[in-house]
Amino acid sequence: MLGKLIKHEFKHTxxxxxxxxxxxxxxTPVSALYTKFYSENDYASLYIADSFDILSIIQAIVTIxxxxxxxxxxxxxxxxxxxxxxxxxxxxxxxxxxTLPVSTTSIVFSKLFVAFVWILVCGILVICxxxxxxxxxxxxxxxxxxxxxxxxxxDGFTVFTAFVLIxxxxxxxxxxxxxxxxxxxxxxxxxxxxxxxxxxxxxxxDFIMQIVSTIFMFFYIDYMFMPSAYSINETEQVMVSQIxxxxxxxxxxxxxxxxxxxxxxxxxxxxxxxxx
Numbered sequence: 001m002l003g004k005l006i007k008h009e010f011k012h013t014x015x016x017x018x019x020x021x022x023x024x025x026x027x028t029p030v031s032a033l034y035t036k037f038y039s040e041n042d043y044a045s046l047y048i049a050d051s052f053d054i055l056s057i058i059q060a061i062v063t064i065x066x067x068x069x070x071x072x073x074x075x076x077x078x079x080x081x082x083x084x085x086x087x088x089x090x091x092x093x094x095x096x097x098x099t100l101p102v103s104t105t106s107i108v109f110s111k112l113f114v115a116f117v118w119i120l121v122c123g124i125l126v127i128c129x130x131x132x133x134x135x136x137x138x139x140x141x142x143x144x145x146x147x148x149x150x151x152x153x154x155d156g157f158t159v160f161t162a163f164v165l166i167x168x169x170x171x172x173x174x175x176x177x178x179x180x181x182x183x184x185x186x187x188x189x190x191x192x193x194x195x196x197x198x199x200x201x202x203x204x205x206d207f208i209m210q211i212v213s214t215i216f217m218f219f220y221i222d223y224m225f226m227p228s229a230y231s232i233n234e235t236e237q238v239m240v241s242q243i244x245x246x247x248x249x250x251x252x253x254x255x256x257x258x259x260x261x262x263x264x265x266x267x268x269x270x271x272x273x274x275x276x
Contacts, residue, residue, distance in 0.1 A: 001102045005110035009084075010117075016080055017118055020073050021125055028129040031066035032136035035059065039137065066133070070126055077122050081115045082180055086198075089270065090188035104271040108181065108263070115177050123173075164248040171255035178262035179205050185269035209258060216250050 038059045088097050088111070097107060183205060187198025 002106045002110060005102065005106060006114060009110055009114035013081060013084055013114060013118060017077050017122070020077060021122065024069050024073050024125060024129055027066055027069045028132055029136070031062045032133040034062050036137050070129065073122050073126055077118060081118060085111050085115065085181060086184050090184060090194065098270070098274060105267050108267050108270065112177050112181060116173055119173055119177070161248065164252055167252050168248050168255070171252055171259060174259050175255045175262070178259050178266065182262040182265040185266045189269070189273060213254060216254055217247070
C-alpha cells in the first residue's frame with residue numbers, strides 16, 4: 001500500500017513539476033546560445049539614439065525568462081509541494097486521506113519522501129542548467145583534477161569528508177521538509193488561523209534550531225582552541241583535519257536528531273490530535 005501512496009503522490013505532483021522541469025530543459029540551451037550569439041557580435045550591443053536595439057531587447061527578454069524559469073523551478077516547486085501536503089492533510093481532502101486503510105506513518109512518509117525526491121531532482125537540474133549555460137558561453141574550463149584532489153587530500157579532505165558533506169546536503173533537505181510538515185501539523189490545530197499558526201510554529205522551530213546549533217558550535221570552537229601539547233606544526237595539521245571533518249559530523253548529528261523529532265511530531269499530531 002505504501003508503494004501505491006508514493007506512486008499516487010508522484011503522479012499528482014508530477015503533473016505540475018514536470019512541466020517546469022521541461023521548461024528549464026528547453027529554456028537553458030536557447031538562452032545560452034542566444035547569449036553567446038549576442039556577446040560575440042559587437043553591433044548587437046550598440047544602441048541607436050532615441051530608439052532601441054531589437055537584439056538587446058531580445059537579450060533582456062531571454063535573460064529574464066531564464067532567471068524566472070530557474071526561480072520557478074526552485075521556489076514554485078517547493079510552494080507546490082508544501083501546498084499539496086497542506087491540502088491533502090488538513091483540509092477537506094485531508095478527511096479522505098486519513099480514512100485510507102493505511103497507517104498515519106505511511107501516509108506522512110509517502111508525502112515527505114516524494115517531496116524530498118522532487119526537491120533533489122529540481123536542485124540537480126538547476127545546477128546542471130547553470131553549468132550548461134556557463135560552458136556554452138565561457139567554454140569548458142581547464143581544470144587539473146589530479147592537482148585539486150591532491151590539494152584536498154593534503155588539506156585534510158578524505159572519503160569520509162565527502163560522504164559527510166553529501167549526507168549534510170541530504171539531511172538539510174529532509175530537515176526543511178520535516179520542519180515544514182511538523183509546523184503544518186501543529187498549526188492546523190488553530191481553527192481560525194491555521195496558516196498563521198503554521199508560520200509562527202516554523203519560526204519557533206527555526207529559532208530553537210539556531211540556539212542548539214550555536215551551543216554545539218560553541219563547545220566545538222572551545223575544544224578546538226584548547227591548549228595542547230602538540231608542537232606548532234603538529235597542532236596546525238590537527239586543526240586543519242578537525243576544521244574540515246568535525247563541523248560536518250556535528251551538523252549531521254544535529255540535523256538527524258531534528259529530523260527525527262519533526263517526523264515524530266508530524267505523525268503524532270495527525271494520529272492523535274487530528275482536527276478536521
